[in-house]
Amino acid sequence: MRERPDNGGADDCRPLPRRGPARRDGSPGLSTAAGVVRVLVATDKFRGFASGPTASRAIAAGLRATGCAADVRSVGDGGEGTIDAVWRIAGGHRTRLPAVDAWGRRVEAQLLRLPTGETLIEAADVLGVANRPDPAGLPPPSTALGELIRLVAPVVRDLLVVCLGGTAVVDGGIGACEALRWQPWGPPTLVAADVDIPYASVVGRFGAQKGVPGHLVDQYESELRRASEVLRARSGRDVAQIPRAGAGGGLAGALACLGADVRGGFATFDALTGFSRSMGHADVLVTGEGRVDESTWLGKAPGELLRAAHRKGMPAGLVAGAIDDGSRTTVGAMCRHWVALNEQGSASRRTPEVALYHSGAEMGKAIRQNRDGS
The missing domain is CATH 3.90.1510.10 (Glycerate kinase, domain 2)
Incomplete structure (x- = not known):
């Protein structure tokens, strides 16, 4: 797990003049008791490892195991899915x-x-x-x-x-x-x-x-x-x-x-679904994808979500299968916390759901420690 201050970043998306219809993804939402950290989980696919929805659900389960309230949302950027x-x-x-x-x-x-x-x-x-x-x-x-x-x-x-x-x-x-x-x-x-x-x-x-x-x-x-x-x-x-x-x-x-x-x-995607409004109901964003590289910052959903979080002053975390060396500085500037699965030792031998669950739990512990000031 890595930690960095939340600084910098801008969002250059041009929204379409459309409203977002009601969601159908079955996630329970973020109405929680006072003091519970509300986390919005929205990941892209981990190609060859897990689909976006599967990855988000596993990460959310790990977050919930640490006492966070996790809400899963689907996300798209014009790519497959x-x-x-x-x-x-x-x-x-x-x-x-x-x-x-x-x-x-x-x-x-x-x-x-x-x-x-x-x-x-x-x-x-x-x-x-x-x-x-x-x-x-x-x-x-x-x-x-x-x-x-x-x-x-x-x-x-x-x-x-x-x-x-x-x-x-x-x-x-x-x-x-x-x-x-x-x-x-x-x-x-x-x-x-x-x-x-x-x-x-x-x-x-x-x-x-x-x-x-x-x-x-x-x-x-x-x-x-x-x-x-x-x-x-x-x-x-x-x-x-x-x-x-x-x-x-x-x-x-x-x-x-x-x-x-x-x-x-x-x-x-945001214009068709009203996705960005859901960010206003969360304290922390967690996103991710299989490989974070140069293309992540060229319009891919994880990069755009991190920019949107910066614009809103919202702490963010990232789970990735791997992070290219050329993207580490950007990840450090964009994210409070991050996990790279290929750097987790025995995690590489776990099933996709188990590896992502443990990453979510690790992320949840760091988020709560940061919130509690300990």
């Missing part, structure tokens, strides 16, 4: 549509219709990096997302929300635009970008994790430059001037060139 997180809070009608993914496989894509007229889809359902048949394979084109948008467009009532995180593509969105025939597809569309990076940084920032081998980096970067020229010629827009254009391997910029509005994924 955003639809589930929105549904758990806002409700709506969830269905699955038959689709074809980027590798030619028949899959079922999620569709969530909210009572307020928004329809959500996730790009990862057809382009997901976690669903690659060959982890060593080259990145596919983004065509499958364009086909999914065309399939869904006729059933959208008011607004289509495309969640872009977790894709395996780096083609700058050209494949999707070709599938869309380089034309607007009908309903107003909002792209929920899980990271804030420029279009030109797609290959350099995320190419390796999406399958671009080192000896082909120059080739892929050259193709990305050509993609930006094609987008300018087709739409008259310069993707270099579009904020968050690099999200989804450049899909954010490409869809913006065809008329979509690009917003931060966490800001979009």
Whole structure:
């Protein structure tokens, strides 16, 4: 367990002008006796270890074992799992549509219709990096997302929300635009970008994790430059001037060139669910994810939650599978307490739920000691 003073940080989210419907995630809330520390637990996934909801529940159980009152909330940032997180809070009608993914496989894509007229889809359902048949394979084109948008467009009532995180593509969105025939597809569309990076940084920032081998980096970067020229010629827009254009391997910029509005994924989630209001009922925030690295601070839910906590003057804690060396200074500035599972010795041999439970208990002890001044 580490402790640091609570200092610094700003929130650059631009909220949408929408209210948050009532929650449905079944957590009991934070009405507690006087003197009990109220902790809001909202983690992202621990990839390959535990889903966000599973991790949050285990951490909350550990916190409760130390006498804290812990309230679990789902959270999303435009990445995989955003639809589930929105549904758990806002409700709506969830269905699955038959689709074809980027590798030619028949899959079922999620569709969530909210009572307020928004329809959500996730790009990862057809382009997901976690669903690659060959982890060593080259990145596919983004065509499958364009086909999914065309399939869904006729059933959208008011607004289509495309969640872009977790894709395996780096083609700058050209494949999707070709599938869309380089034309607007009908309903107003909002792209929920899980990271804030420029279009030109797609290959350099995320190419390796999406399958671009080192000896082909120059080739892929050259193709990305050509993609930006094609987008300018087709739409008259310069993707270099579009904020968050690099999200989804450049899909954010490409869809913006065809008329979509690009917003931060966490800001979009907050606008659809009213999540940030729940922070006002807690004394401490605890968030987390599998690996805290540079991308955490580029728009991912844990980083955005920590910024929001700083803005509110709210103490925060972090549970991570691992923390990159380059992020330790930021974590120290953002968090009062933190736990890295890979630094817990025997914890690495525990089941996911047990490891996270013990991390929550350790966090709870530190929170209570800090509150009691002992």
